[in-house]
Amino acid sequence: MWAYLVRRLLYxxxxxxxxxxxxxxxxxxxxxxxxxxxxxxxxxxxxxEAIERWKVERGYDKPLFFNESAEGGAQLTDTVFFxxxxxxxxxxxxxxxxxxxxxxxxxxxxxPSLAIAxxxxxxxxxxxxxxxxxxxxxxxxxxxxxxxxxxxAMMSISSLFYIIGGQWLISKIWHLVPISGYGGxxxxxxxxxLPVVLGVIGGIGSSTRWYRTIFLEEISRDYVRTAxxxxxxxxxxxxxxxxxxxxxxILTGVVxxxxxxxxxxxxxxSFFGIPGLGSYTIDAIQAQDFAVVRAxxxxxxxLYIVGLILTDLSYTLVDPRVRFE
Amino acid sequence: xxxxxxxxxxxxxxxxxxxxxxAFAVGALHAWRRPHLRxxxxxxxxxxxxxxxxxxxxVFLLIGILDSLHFRAALPPTAGQTETVYATEVTSVLDxxxxxxxxxxxxxxxxxxxxxxxxxxxxxxxxxxxxxxxxRLVHGGAHLEDAAQDHGADIASHLMRGAAVGxxxxxxxxxxxxxxxxxxxxLIRGQTQLAWRSAWxxxxxxxxxxxMLLSLAQxxxxxxxDKVGQDVFYLTLKSVRTALMIGTLTTLVTLPLAIALxxxxxxxxxxxxxxxxxxxxxxNSIPGVxxxxxxxxxxxxxxxxxxxxxxxxxxxxDARLLALCFILGMTSWTGLCRLLRGETLKLRELEYVQAAxxxxxxxxxxxxxxxxxxxxxxxxxxxxxxxxxxxxxxAVLSYVGIGVDPNMASFGTLINAARMELARDPMVWWSxxxxxxxxxxxxxxxxxxxxxxxxxxDPRAG
Numbered sequence: 001m002w003a004y005l006v007r008r009l010l011y012x013x014x015x016x017x018x019x020x021x022x023x024x025x026x027x028x029x030x031x032x033x034x035x036x037x038x039x040x041x042x043x044x045x046x047x048x049e050a051i052e053r054w055k056v057e058r059g060y061d062k063p064l065f066f067n068e069s070a071e072g073g074a075q076l077t078d079t080v081f082f083x084x085x086x087x088x089x090x091x092x093x094x095x096x097x098x099x100x101x102x103x104x105x106x107x108x109x110x111x112p113s114l115a116i117a118x119x120x121x122x123x124x125x126x127x128x129x130x131x132x133x134x135x136x137x138x139x140x141x142x143x144x145x146x147x148x149x150x151x152x153a154m155m156s157i158s159s160l161f162y163i164i165g166g167q168w169l170i171s172k173i174w175h176l177v178p179i180s181g182y183g184g185x186x187x188x189x190x191x192x193x194l195p196v197v198l199g200v201i202g203g204i205g206s207s208t209r210w211y212r213t214i215f216l217e218e219i220s221r222d223y224v225r226t227a228x229x230x231x232x233x234x235x236x237x238x239x240x241x242x243x244x245x246x247x248x249x250i251l252t253g254v255v256x257x258x259x260x261x262x263x264x265x266x267x268x269x270s271f272f273g274i275p276g277l278g279s280y281t282i283d284a285i286q287a288q289d290f291a292v293v294r295a296x297x298x299x300x301x302x303l304y305i306v307g308l309i310l311t312d313l314s315y316t317l318v319d320p321r322v323r324f325e
Numbered sequence: 326x327x328x329x330x331x332x333x334x335x336x337x338x339x340x341x342x343x344x345x346x347x348a349f350a351v352g353a354l355h356a357w358r359r360p361h362l363r364x365x366x367x368x369x370x371x372x373x374x375x376x377x378x379x380x381x382x383x384v385f386l387l388i389g390i391l392d393s394l395h396f397r398a399a400l401p402p403t404a405g406q407t408e409t410v411y412a413t414e415v416t417s418v419l420d421x422x423x424x425x426x427x428x429x430x431x432x433x434x435x436x437x438x439x440x441x442x443x444x445x446x447x448x449x450x451x452x453x454x455x456x457x458x459x460x461r462l463v464h465g466g467a468h469l470e471d472a473a474q475d476h477g478a479d480i481a482s483h484l485m486r487g488a489a490v491g492x493x494x495x496x497x498x499x500x501x502x503x504x505x506x507x508x509x510x511x512l513i514r515g516q517t518q519l520a521w522r523s524a525w526x527x528x529x530x531x532x533x534x535x536x537m538l539l540s541l542a543q544x545x546x547x548x549x550x551d552k553v554g555q556d557v558f559y560l561t562l563k564s565v566r567t568a569l570m571i572g573t574l575t576t577l578v579t580l581p582l583a584i585a586l587x588x589x590x591x592x593x594x595x596x597x598x599x600x601x602x603x604x605x606x607x608x609n610s611i612p613g614v615x616x617x618x619x620x621x622x623x624x625x626x627x628x629x630x631x632x633x634x635x636x637x638x639x640x641x642x643d644a645r646l647l648a649l650c651f652i653l654g655m656t657s658w659t660g661l662c663r664l665l666r667g668e669t670l671k672l673r674e675l676e677y678v679q680a681a682x683x684x685x686x687x688x689x690x691x692x693x694x695x696x697x698x699x700x701x702x703x704x705x706x707x708x709x710x711x712x713x714x715x716x717x718x719x720a721v722l723s724y725v726g727i728g729v730d731p732n733m734a735s736f737g738t739l740i741n742a743a744r745m746e747l748a749r750d751p752m753v754w755w756s757x758x759x760x761x762x763x764x765x766x767x768x769x770x771x772x773x774x775x776x777x778x779x780x781x782x783d784p785r786a787g
Contacts, residue, residue, distance in 0.1 A: 014603070015603070015606055015607055018603065018604075018607035022608075022611075023611075026619050026620060027619070027623065030623050031623055031626045035626050035629075035630045036626055038629075038630060039625070039626045039629045152769070152776070153769065155768075155772055156713065156765055156768040156772050157761075157765060157768075158720045158721070158740075158761075158764060160721065160740050161740075161761055164747065164757065168747060172747075260612060263612065266725060267721060267724070270725075281615070281618070282725055285726060285727055286726050288622060293615070293618060293619050294619070297611055297612075297615045297619055300611060300612040300615050301610040301611045301612070304610045304611075305610055308610075
C-alpha cells in the first residue's frame with residue numbers, strides 16, 4: 001500500500017505542474033503585468049511610473065521565464081515564473097494586495113470554513129442518504145413519486161434563493177438567529193446553525209435523486225432477490241445489503257469533496273459574513289487581487305488530488321476485493 | 326421608434342445562437358428521417374411531462390429569439406442631411422414589443438401594480454404648501470382619474486381582458502390540435518399517441534397567464550420597478566435571453582472538444598489517450614468556480630485594455646457574455662469527454678467496428694460512420710442535462726461578480742440588486758420574486774425535459 005501511495009503522489013506532481021502552468025499562462029501570458037496594472041490602477045491615474053511602482057510592489061517587474069541580467073542560477077530563479085509559480089509548491093504564496101501574507105491568512109481562515117462546511121457535509125450526507133433510502137423503501141408508491149417531484153422542484157431553485165429566503169424568514173421575521181456574523185466558542189452555534197441548515201436544504205434535491213438512482217440500480221440485482229427469497233425483511237435488505245453494496249459509487253462521489261471542505265463555500269460564507277476561505281476568495285475576486293486567486297486555485301487542486309487518493313484508499317475499507325499491490 | 330427605418334445588427338451571440346438553432350433544425354430533420362431516432366423522440370413526446378416542458382421551453386425560446394433580433398433605429402432626418410444616421414443604441418424586437426415598459430421609467434421603487442410611489446417624497450400642495458406623501462407614479466396607473474377608487478376595478482377589467490385573450494388562444498390551439506388528432510374528444514381524453522393533452526393544458530395556462538400579465542402591463546408596472554425606476558417585468562423578460570445564451574452557447578465549445586477528444590482518446594489509446602487524459606485531469610483538478618473566476622478576471626482585464634474593439638456598450642457586454650460562455654465551456658467539457666472516451670473504448674471492440682477495420686475502411690470513416698452515431702445518445706442526454714445547471718450557474722457567477730456584464734439584464738444581476746433591498750423596511754420583494762418565478766419555471770422545465778430525454782435515449786433505462 002505504501003508503494004501505491006508513493007506512486008500516486010508522484011503521479012500527482014505532473015498534474016500539479018500542469019495546473020501551475022495553466023494558471024501561470026492565464027495570469028501572466030494572456031495579459032501582461034502592465035495590462036493588469038492599468039486595470040487595477042484605473043484608467044485615469046495611469047502613468048508609466050505608477051505602473052512600474054505597481055509591478056515592483058508585487059514583484060511582477062522581473063522577466064517571465066529567463067532573466068538575462070542575473071548571474072548563474074539566478075537567471076532562472078529571479079523570474080516571475082519561479083517567484084510566483086514554483087514557490088507555490090512549498091506553499092509560499094507571497095503577500096496579498098493589502099500586504100498580508102497569504103499563507104498565514106489561509107491558515108487562520110480554514111477554521112471558520114471548516115466549522116460551516118464539515119457539519120453541512122456530515123448532516124447533508126445523513127439526511128440525503130436517509131431520505132433516498134426511504135424513497136427506495138416506498139418505491140413505486142405515491143410517496144416515492146411525490147418525493148421525486150419535490151426533489152426535482154428543489155433542484156430547480158437557485159441556491160441563492162434558499163439563502164435569501166432562509167435569512168429573511170428565520171432571522172428577519174422569526175428573529176431566531178442573527179442574520180450574519182461569526183463568533184468563536186459558545187457563541188458559534190448561534191451563528192453556524194442557519195448556514196448549515198440552509199446548506200443542507202440546498203443540497204437535498206440533487207443528492208437525494210442521485211442516491212436514489214444508485215440504490216434502485218443495486219436493488220434490482222440478483223443477490224437482493226436471493227436475500228428476499230430466503231426471507232430477509234425488506235429493512236434488513238436495504239441496510240445490510242443495498243446500502244453496503246452501494247457504498248462504492250457513493251464513496252466515489254463523496255470522498256473527493258472531503259478535502260475541498262477546507263475551501264469553504266463561496267456563496268454561503270459571503271452571505272453570512274463568515275471569515276473563512278470562501279469569503280476570502282470572493283473578496284479577492286471582487287477586489288481583483290490576482291495573487292490570492294492564484295493561491296486558491298493551487299490549493300484547490302492540491303486538495304482535489306488528495307481527495308482522489310483518499311477515494312481510492314476508502315475503497316479498501318468497504319470492499320475487501322480491492323487491494324493495492 | 327422605427328418609423329425612419331433601421332439597420333440590422335448581428336451581435337456575436339445572436340450569430341452563434343441562430344447558428345445553433347440552425348444546427349438543431351438540421352439535426353431534427355435528420356432524426357425525422359431515421360426511424361430509430363424518430364422512435365426515441367416520440368418516446369419523449371409520449372410523456373406528459375416531456376410535452377409540458379417542451380411547450381414552456383418553446384415559449385422561453387420565443388422570448389429569446391425576439392430578443393436576439395437586433396437593430397439600430399434610424400434617427401429622424403434633420404434639414405440638409407444626406408445620409409441616414411442611426412442611433413448608437415442597439416435595440417431588439419422585444420424592445421419594440423415592450424416599448425412602453427422600456428421607456429416608462431419611474432423615479433425609483435414602486436410596488437407591483439401600484440399607482441403611488443413606494444417611498445414618501447415632498448409633494449407640492451395646490452395651495453403652495455408642502456407635505457410628505459407618496460406621490461402618484463408618472464406612468465403606473467396614470468390613466469386613472471381617481472386612483473384610490475378606480476384601482477381595483479381597473480385591474481380586474483385588465484385581468485378579464487387578458488384572460489379572455491388567453492382563453493381564445495387556448496381554444497384556437499385546441500381546435501388546431503383536434504384537427505390533427507381526430508377530434509376534440511380524443512384530445513381531451515388524452516387518447517392521442519403523443520401527449521397532446523398535456524401540451525394543450527400547459528399552453529392554456531401559459532396563454533392565460535401571459536395574457537393577463539401583458540394586459541396589466543399596458544397600464545401598470547406588473548412586477549413593480551427597481552431602484553432606478555426600471556420596469557421589473559421588462560428586465561425579467563430580458564434576462565431570459567441571457568439565461569438561454571449561457572445555457573446553449575456553452576455547448577458550442579463543450580461539444581466539439583468533448584466529442585473530438587473523447588473519441589480520439591478512446592479509439593486510438595496509447596499516448597494519445599495519455600495526453601488527453603492528462604489534459605482533462607489537470608482541468609478537472611481545479612475547482613470549477615475558481616478556474617472560472619481566474620479566467621473571467623483575465624477576460625475583464627483583456628476587455629478593459631482593448632476598448633477600441635467594441636464600438637458600443639451592447640457589443641462590449643455581448644463580447645463578455647460570449648466569453649463567459651466560452652470559459653464555462655472550457656471548464657465543463659471534461660465530464661462528457663470522459664463518458665465518450667469510455668463508450669468509445671467499448672465500441673472499438675465490437676464486431677462491426679472490427680469488421681470495418683478488417684475491410685480497410687479508412688479510420689476517419691469508421692469514426693464518423695460507426696462510432697460517432699452510436700455516441701449521440703450520450704451527447705444529447707448530456708446536452709439537455711447541462712442546460713439547467715448552466716442557467717443556475719449564471720445566477721451564482723453574476724452574484725459573485727464574475728458573470729455577465731453588470732449592465733446586462735440577467736437573473737443573477739436581478740438577484741444581486743434585489744438582495745440589498747431585502748434589508749429595507751417595508752421590504753422590496755418584487756424583483757426577487759419575479760426572478761425567482763421565471764428562473765424556477767425555466768429550470769424546472771429544463772430538468773423535467775432532461776429526465777424524460779434521459780429515459781427515452783438511455784438504452785439501460787427499461
